[in-house]
Amino acid sequence: MRLDKFLAEAGIGTRSSVKILLKKGLVTVAGQVQKDGRFQVDKNSVEVCFDGKPLIYQEFYYYLLNKPQGVVSATKDNIFKTVVQLLDKKDFREDIFPVGRLDKNTEGLLILTNDGALGHDLTQPKKHVEKEYFARIDGKVTNEIIDKFATGLTLKNGEKVKPGELYSEKVYESDTQSGWMSEIRIVIHEGKFHQVKRMFEAVEMYVLYLKRIRMGNLKLDKNLKLGDYRILTIEEIESLKK
Ligand code: URA
Numbered sequence: 440m441r442l443d444k445f446l447a448e449a450g451i452g453t454r455s456s457v458k459i460l461l462k463k464g465l466v467t468v469a470g471q472v473q474k475d476g477r478f479q480v481d482k483n484s485v486e487v488c489f490d491g492k493p494l495i496y497q498e499f500y501y502y503l504l505n506k507p508q509g510v511v512s513a514t515k516d517n518i519f520k521t522v523v524q525l526l527d528k529k530d531f532r533e534d535i536f537p538v539g540r541l542d543k544n545t546e547g548l549l550i551l552t553n554d555g556a557l558g559h560d561l562t563q564p565k566k567h568v569e570k571e572y573f574a575r576i577d578g579k580v581t582n583e584i585i586d587k588f589a590t591g592l593t594l595k596n597g598e599k600v601k602p603g604e605l606y607s608e609k610v611y612e613s614d615t616q617s618g619w620m621s622e623i624r625i626v627i628h629e630g631k632f633h634q635v636k637r638m639f640e641a642v643e644m645y646v647l648y649l650k651r652i653r654m655g656n657l658k659l660d661k662n663l664k665l666g667d668y669r670i671l672t673i674e675e676i677e678s679l680k681k
Contacts, residue, residue, distance in 0.1 A: 442468065443476030445487060449494040450529075465490050499554040500535060501676050502526070503657065506549045507665035512540040522549060525666055538562060539630055539654075547572070547651035548659040550679075551668065557680060561655070567601075567628045571653035572635055578644040580607040580621035588625070592641045600638060603627040615647065624652075655679055 446457040446466065457476065464472045467488045468480055480487060482496045504522060506512070511519045514536050522537050538550040538558045552558060561568050588605040604626040613620035627634055636646045652659045656678045663669060671679075 440480060440482055441476060442466070442473060442478040442480050442487070445480050445482055445496060446476075446489065446494070448498070449487075449489075449496055451489055451494070460489070499557075500530070500532065500552060501554065501557075501671040502530070502535075502551040502668045503660060503663070503671050503675070504537075504549045504551055504668040505659060505663040505665050506541050506546055506651075508544045508546055511543050512537045512549065519543065523551060525668065526551070541651060542633060542636075542649070545649045545651065546665060547649075548654055548657065549651070550654065550657070550671070557676075561679065562630060564629060568630075568655045569626055569628055569653070570630065570651060571624060571626045573650045573652050574623050574625065574635060574639075574646050575648040576621040576623055576639060576644050577615040577619070577647055578617040578621060579610050579619045580605065580623050580644070584642050584644070587642055588638065592638055594637045594641050598631070600631065600634065601628050603638065616645075620647075656681075 443454050443457050443461065446452070446460070447454050451457055452460065460466065461474050461476055464474060466473055468478065469485055487494050504525060506522055509520070510522050510525065513521045514523050515521060523531065523535050526535065532553060534553040535551050536553070536558065538552060539562045541547065541549055550561070560566060585605045585607065588603045591599060591602045593599050606624045607621055608624060609622040611620055612618060625635060631637070635649055639646050657671075657675055660669065
């Protein structure tokens with residue numbers, strides 16, 4: 440790859456600022472000063488130093504974001520703030536994207552990465568990656584409703600969904616339309632558009648609050664505040680790839 444690309448990906452600066460640093464003679468390749476950004480390097484075998492310090496080439500970046508409401512799961516949007524705009528300047532890269540989507544008013548676990556293969560794998564319908572959500576529902580989630588979810592529902596548009604595991608955690612009187620509120624957890628094995636909300640609509644109930652708490656083996660980190668993110672650990676990345 441080109442030396443200027445290598446340096447930019449190693450986080451030294453943008454392609455144009457890297458040019459200036461190269462001109463200053465601050466970069467060595469295998470011990471020789473190299474001033475030409477077009478110089479070809481083998482990222483796996485060559486030692487590139489900046490200001491005397493060896494650089495480690497990193498191709499892929501993985502972040503776990505606790506998505507707040509009001510931001511959209513996209514890389515660009517003309518109206519709303521996007522999830523990639525929540526990254527600090529030092530972590531932002533043009534090629535980072537969200538893995539799958541959460542609705543604008545849904546909170547919780549979202550992976551941001553520039554690893555296209557992993558993103559594709561985790562969202563492929565055939566892979567059935569489990570997703571777990573916590574939700575507050577207007578109404579009483581009864582055993583009858585839990586059974587309906589367990590056998591597989593038909594959505595209002597006639598589309599069938601795979602069985603989902605629904606757990607009712609708390610039911611209490613509330614000033615909702617029905618007079619009741621249920622707190623639930625649900626595990627689904629697909630990722631259809633607005634799936635959780637549409638599953639509840641199929642049983643005439645409404646989702647008032649939705650938060651994703653798990654994707655595959657990856658759980659939402661309780662220490663992450665809404666809008667915050669952290670780097671995924673090697674173990675977490677490996678477990679997502681399994
Ligand atoms: N299901 C939904 O309805 N919305 C989401 O954001 C995720 C799952």
